[in-house]
Amino acid sequence: MKARVERLYDDLYVIQDMCNCYLLLGSEKALLVDTGVGLRDVPAAARSIARRPIVAVNTHAHIDHFGGNHWFDGVFVHRADEEVGAFQNDPAFRKYAVNAMPPPVRLVLPKRIWGPLPLNYRFVSDGETIDLGDRKVEFVHTPGHTPGSCCLYEPSKGYLFGGDTLVPRLVLLNLDFSETPAVLKASMEKLSALDVRKVFPGHHVYETDASLIADYIGACDAHARGEGFLAHDMTGMKRIVKYGKVQIECRADSR
Numbered sequence: 001m002k003a004r005v006e007r008l009y010d011d012l013y014v015i016q017d018m019c020n021c022y023l024l025l026g027s028e029k030a031l032l033v034d035t036g037v038g039l040r041d042v043p044a045a046a047r048s049i050a051r052r053p054i055v056a057v058n059t060h061a062h063i064d065h066f067g068g069n070h071w072f073d074g075v076f077v078h079r080a081d082e083e084v085g086a087f088q089n090d091p092a093f094r095k096y097a098v099n100a101m102p103p104p105v106r107l108v109l110p111k112r113i114w115g116p117l118p119l120n121y122r123f124v125s126d127g128e129t130i131d132l133g134d135r136k137v138e139f140v141h142t143p144g145h146t147p148g149s150c151c152l153y154e155p156s157k158g159y160l161f162g163g164d165t166l167v168p169r170l171v172l173l174n175l176d177f178s179e180t181p182a183v184l185k186a187s188m189e190k191l192s193a194l195d196v197r198k199v200f201p202g203h204h205v206y207e208t209d210a211s212l213i214a215d216y217i218g219a220c221d222a223h224a225r226g227e228g229f230l231a232h233d234m235t236g237m238k239r240i241v242k243y244g245k246v247q248i249e250c251r252a253d254s255r
């Protein structure tokens with residue numbers, strides 16, 4: 001299925017496939033941040049715009065961000081997400097996850113990706129840089145949502161691609177392999193030290209600003225003070241803590 005593409009700036013596009021996949025155009029190469037859930041042909045859309053070699057990365061190893069990985073020879077992801085990727089790529093998990101997705105995905109996707117697909121991972125560490133020619137983009141390791149979650153930071157423009165770590169509304173910390181609010185807080189403090197001028201999140205909107213970082217730090221602090229309330233979760237109980245424009249959802253027993 002053809003993917004919807006929007007041009008945000010001359011050198012930045014977004015392609016939609018259950019998550020926001022951003023395409024950055026550099027003088028030598030293009031960078032694709034996340035490959036979507038695999039329902040729409042994100043790689044074909046990216047290639048038609050880029051017309052230069054594409055480097056693909058995953059902000060983290062969740063199914064809605066790695067579904068198009070099999071179209072690429074290698075996809076960079078932080079090494080701490082190796083186990084999460086293997087877990088989410090297992091056919092049993094895919095069946096469960098796809099059934100929880102909205103109707104178009106639930107009806108069309110299983111025919112395409114019922115089995116495990118090659119994730120084609122190449123593991124990277126915090127601080128590694130991708131060189132696109134006239135643009136350089138860094139992996140900033142920001143564990144929380146998953147152990148290997150990363151934001152991609154372009155210092156010269158102050159662009160930050162947030163994946164599921166820096167999104168409007170909420171960050172989920174109640175999933176398999178998620179870290180505690182204390183770990184997320186350390187990640188947010190790391191981000192707050194950067195000169196972030198524009199945030200491009202993995203879901204909800206295409207562009208927002210860095211004020212989310214302070215809100216998430218506030219939510220983590222509120223959690224540490226014992227604030228928030230308990231709610232039912234698919235597998236038990238979770239704690240929801242709201243602060244400013246955001247909330248975090250973590251395991252009920254998270255410290």
Ligand SMILES: [Zn+2]
Nearest residue numbers: 060062145164
């Ligand atoms: Zn995720």
Ligand SMILES: [Zn+2]
Nearest residue numbers: 019064164202
């Ligand atoms: Zn996501």
